[in-house]
Amino acid sequence: MCRGPGAARLILGDELKGERETHDNEEFETRGVRSVTTIKDIAKSAGVSVSTVSHVLNGYGDIGQETEKRVRAVMKELNYHPSALARRLVRKRSYVLELMLFSVEGLRHPFFYEVICGVTAEIEKAGYDLVLSVRDTRDRRWRECLRRCYESKVEGLFLMGTLPGRAMLEEVASSRIPTVLIDIPFEGSKMTYVTSDNAGGARAATEHLISLGHSRIAFIDGHAPSAISEERALGYRQALANHGIPLDPGLIASGNFTQEGGRTAMKRVLEASPDVTAVFAASDLMAIGAMEALREAGRKVPQDVAVVGFDDIEAASYVRPALSTIKQQGETMGRSAAREVLKLISNPGRQPKKIVLPTELVVRESCGAWLNSSEGGGVRAQGLS
Amino acid sequence: MCRGPGAARLILGDELKGERETHDNEEFETRGVRSVTTIKDIAKSAGVSVSTVSHVLNGYGDIGQETEKRVRAVMKELNYHPSALARRLVRKRSYVLELMLFSVEGLRHPFFYEVICGVTAEIEKAGYDLVLSVRDTRDRRWRECLRRCYESKVEGLFLMGTLPGRAMLEEVASSRIPTVLIDIPFEGSKMTYVTSDNAGGARAATEHLISLGHSRIAFIDGHAPSAISEERALGYRQALANHGIPLDPGLIASGNFTQEGGRTAMKRVLEASPDVTAVFAASDLMAIGAMEALREAGRKVPQDVAVVGFDDIEAASYVRPALSTIKQQGETMGRSAAREVLKLISNPGRQPKKIVLPTELVVRESCGAWLNSSEGGGVRAQGLS
């Protein structure tokens, strides 16, 4: 019996009670969207053709001064705004980019926020809209998201967070939508990624400790299979090697990227190597845990043991002593990612280019740099990568 | 000489070098957007009319089984995805909501992130897209943003952060776009707001301290002209009044919502009222500052002085002792805001309803609740409001 969705349409009671402010109700309203002035209304009202209005709108420069002035006046008077929808349809471009953020519970890292700011800043200049989609990593329905991208003819994609799996990455790659992954190493024919120089950052952190006179430097690792973990470990080893300091397995422990893990890792290191004078942790959370363990063990930070973390989470600056750390340039990453996507869009032949950005060493209190120098915490130095 | 923008179109060199993966290149590409299969292709390929395909797509239920199967097969085979753009144009609905976030440098509060998660979760269910726009509060070009909203025929709006000014609020109100402000008290004919029960939260915090036996409870205020500040102060006074505890101006100081401000405010209170045994700060940042001041003054938290904050910033759980605080239910706020906007859209006659959500008391270590009970930090109790 159902002859189309029209049959199911609800007639909604229009109870217009409570009009505290009597607005001029010249606008006719349909469900949801106001019936709005179109280019035709302008044309009729100005006594010209639709084409003429369009040409004024798009600056063809072939309309007489008088006419243009009249058309513009009418547009203003009728409060006309050209429909992006119609324009996009006829131009066969959606002017929409999508950012999909896959997060796991508890991961509310300001880094994401910074990346988003960078992305929006850059693409707005180019006239694109950013649609945002946030999903839980464990949510199985990521295909649903992609379907929406296809239907919206999304022109470019940003993927960020902890993706639901490799299958998704491959599906996106085969979709041929220009894509830039944020801090997820994967490449395809229209797909590349931006990342921080993790090894370089770790090297800078370790070398900073070395430059402060330390040689018994512990390393608190993340967890083995993670690429990020490995790169940061590599940087640590490189720094030691560069300065002829032997690698001591008794100074290395895994903290599994958690605060509690950092604490127990530090305890193990203290037991195995009581002569430790500095710690580089592969994440701030672990560094904070390590500081707790040090305090419990009666070691003063930074006087007895210097600590440097990685990430620059919000807490790093509130913890006492404030944590020196390696900061990823979130906004810059967002901007770079956006620029790369825009290039990929405007130049379909382009070979996607992977981008590695330098990190920044943020010197606060926990590394004890201020014990030697005259100034307090908060000084920033560009990490050499 | 310029006969339209077509004349200015660039011919981009299509250097297709470096095809590491030889994809099947059956798709013809134009600038930016791939030429994609349309409903016509499906119709032709399946030997039916465009209408038939459309009817299959929209489940009119008036298409024969055999035909439907064939059409669906062709759709799958040609990897067809109906154009949302065209659909939206003909349906006169954009299915787009916009969230504008105005932030000032440094305000990277996880609260925003939670709200966004709530909003996206709720509107995706309803088939809407969320376009996100982040701007600096000091950026004068907010009219530009609104123009984009008009052109995109945005159906609903969320405003969050520190708005550039009242003028904007009024402009949005007169635009008649259904709007929900996040934690910004302002109402209009199609506009309302969601907020937390600041007074109730402050009351819960203060009463929690009272229930732990305190009566010399300091209050560290934000800054006077702020509505949030006032509400939280009100809650503090209510709690005291409810329990017959006299209000002592010597226990109140303003911390200007900063960490440093919290520290100096605490110092002033310690001087004026050395017998203070508990502190409620109107923000976590100030609470953290207050804890520093207490430590410097040789007072132990929570043994000598109990501390409760407000906001539940990320740092609250990393600081030691971990900070007990009042948490705004960001995700719930986002969800509520979204639901209200959706209602406003589907029922144009609706009177916008302001929403006040209860806050949550998060008991950690700084208030000393665990000194009395058997369990440690991290317990959550629903704030009574």
Add this chain to the structure above:
DNA sequence: AGAGTTGGCTACAACGTTGTAGCAGGGTTT
């Protein structure tokens, strides 16, 4: 057998733009 009903399909006019092609008419060149 004629009238009515139903199932399964299609034609067509929107929706609000854009951009190309073209057309007057006035001017300037040969």
Add this chain to the structure above:
DNA sequence: AAACCCTGCTACAACGTTGTAGCCAACTCT
């Protein structure tokens, strides 16, 4: 005076859908 070129405008066919109206055949009633 014929040939051209500008300037200022308009007609029209797209763009990819939707939803209504309607059509034809095949049934089911009387």
